[in-house]
Amino acid sequence: MIRAHYLRYQKPDLGYREAAVLIVVLWICAGLVALVLVFGQIIVLQYRSADSTVAGIQAEQAAESAMRYVCYVLENLEEPGTMPDVDNDEYKAEAVPVGDATYWLLGRHPDAQPDTMPVFSLVDECSKLNLNTATVEMLANLPRMTPECAAAIVDWRDADSQVSENGAEAETYTLRKPAYRCKNGPFETVLELKMVYGAKDEILFGEDTNLNGILDPNENDGEASPPSDNQDGELDPGIVEYLTVYSRSSQPVETADGGSVVDVNTKDQEDLRSLLRETLGETRANDILSQLGAGAEFRSILEFYIRSKMTPDECDTLADSLTVSGADSGSQSGAGSDMETEIVPINVNTACEEVLSCIPGIGSSCASALVAYRLGHTKNLHSVAWVAQVLDEDAAIQAGPYLTTHTYQFSADVAAVGQYGRGCRRIYYVLDISDGQAKAVYRRDRTDLGWALGKDIRSQLSEWRASTR
Numbered sequence: 001m002i003r004a005h006y007l008r009y010q011k012p013d014l015g016y017r018e019a020a021v022l023i024v025v026l027w028i029c030a031g032l033v034a035l036v037l038v039f040g041q042i043i044v045l046q047y048r049s050a051d052s053t054v055a056g057i058q059a060e061q062a063a064e065s066a067m068r069y070v071c072y073v074l075e076n077l078e079e080p081g082t083m084p085d086v087d088n089d090e091y092k093a094e095a096v097p098v099g100d101a102t103y104w105l106l107g108r109h110p111d112a113q114p115d116t117m118p119v120f121s122l123v124d125e126c127s128k129l130n131l132n133t134a135t136v137e138m139l140a141n142l143p144r145m146t147p148e149c150a151a152a153i154v155d156w157r158d159a160d161s162q163v164s165e166n167g168a169e170a171e172t173y174t175l176r177k178p179a180y181r182c183k184n185g186p187f188e189t190v191l192e193l194k195m196v197y198g199a200k201d202e203i204l205f206g207e208d209t210n211l212n213g214i215l216d217p218n219e220n221d222g223e224a225s226p227p228s229d230n231q232d233g234e235l236d237p238g239i240v241e242y243l244t245v246y247s248r249s250s251q252p253v254e255t256a257d258g259g260s261v262v263d264v265n266t267k268d269q270e271d272l273r274s275l276l277r278e279t280l281g282e283t284r285a286n287d288i289l290s291q292l293g294a295g296a297e298f299r300s301i302l303e304f305y306i307r308s309k310m311t312p313d314e315c316d317t318l319a320d321s322l323t324v325s326g327a328d329s330g331s332q333s334g335a336g337s338d339m340e341t342e343i344v345p346i347n348v349n350t351a352c353e354e355v356l357s358c359i360p361g362i363g364s365s366c367a368s369a370l371v372a373y374r375l376g377h378t379k380n381l382h383s384v385a386w387v388a389q390v391l392d393e394d395a396a397i398q399a400g401p402y403l404t405t406h407t408y409q410f411s412a413d414v415a416a417v418g419q420y421g422r423g424c425r426r427i428y429y430v431l432d433i434s435d436g437q438a439k440a441v442y443r444r445d446r447t448d449l450g451w452a453l454g455k456d457i458r459s460q461l462s463e464w465r466a467s468t469r
């Protein structure tokens with residue numbers, strides 16, 4: 001009886017023990033499953049990280065490949081010193097594959113207003129104002145520019161310590177926190193403007209904070225997100241859009257076929273006479289020289305064209321064989337300085353209306369007329385002669401020293417992605433081909449500025465990435 005009573009109370013204990021063991025085993029299994037899931041997630045994250053790293057490396061290499069490709073294009077132009085035409089398929093700029101990567105060249109359209117769709121092309125640095133030579137009056141005509149900022153720019157770059165009207169010199173910068181010195185030397189990059197007194201971000205970058213030339217969603221939402229914008233559906237870029245430090249006033253020393261370039265200001269007109277006779281015939285050469293008179297000096301090829309009474313076709317034929325030196329063709333009075341600075345001409349064929357408005361003799365009233373004329377005469381822009389068809393004689397002569405139709409400096413703003421549209425990189429290059437060899441004179445990583453290709457390309461890449469999973 002005692003044994004039966006003992007067994008009756010022991011059987012439930014054995015059941016409880018087995019249940020406890022089962023629960024422990026289940027907890028262990030759950031823990032192991034959790035560990036497997038955690039380690040699996042870690043492996044997936046590591047894989048994705050490695051995949052993104054590979055895509056980033058691919059994008060960087062694609063950007064470098066784009067730079068080498070652009071160098072090749074520029075070194076093999078049919079007409080050296082001209083802007084290659086992406087619309088005529090002279091080079092590729094949009095969605096160019098490099099292995100598993102793809103790159104785009106972010107550009108600008110000089111004759112169209114910025115839109116939400118990016119433009120793909122190289123950018124002519126000679127289509128911009130040179131920050132180291134533009135006068136305070138020219139700078140003051142830029143959109144968003146203030147008189148104080150324009151004067152401070154000239155004071156920053158000039159060699160003296162004399163404060164110009166509305167300007168800023170050493171005493172202004174020593175009071176800043178932290179204090180620093182006024183450079184009193186030329187700008188080395190456009191972004192050096194951030195150190196200039198009065199050059200606020202809204203002046204420098206406007207609404208285009210990522211410098212891609214299009215209106216992104218965050219640039220058209222008022223105060224909802226940076227930057228501050230007026231939500232008018234139009235992009236208002238800052239002055240950085242219109243400035244460069246890389247354009248130069250280099251003139252060719254020989255023609256494309258190896259002939260000598262003739263200086264129209266030489267006192268001995270024999271070389272000029274010979275060139276005119278060989279090109280236009282003796283009778284026409286004598287007519288042109290009689291129009292010029294003896295001892296005439298010219299500040300530009302445009303002035304020479306106007307004074308000589310040549311036809312536009314004659315000027316187009318001769319322009320590349322002529323140069324201007326002497327007189328005051330290569331200098332201008334620098335505001336705030338007793339020095340003279342070199343004039344760096346602007347490519348009138350590629351400069352936008354805002355830049356053309358800054359040129360003496362043109363202004364805002366004539367800049368739009370120049371843009372409209374070149375839109376309707378794209379086949380007749382070989383020399384500066386066409387400018388005289390738009391401007392009156394006095395205005396054309398005044399503007400002449402500031403104008404050219406050649407360029408030897410280009411910028412390539414390369415945006416690239418790696419495999420599966422990942423690993424976005426953006427690298428900005430400036431290339432110089434003035435000596436016949438294309439070389440990078442500036443390189444800056446712009447990846448930190450964020451996505452630059454617009455929402456449509458982002459959506460296309462997302463859809464493609466989803467389809468490959």
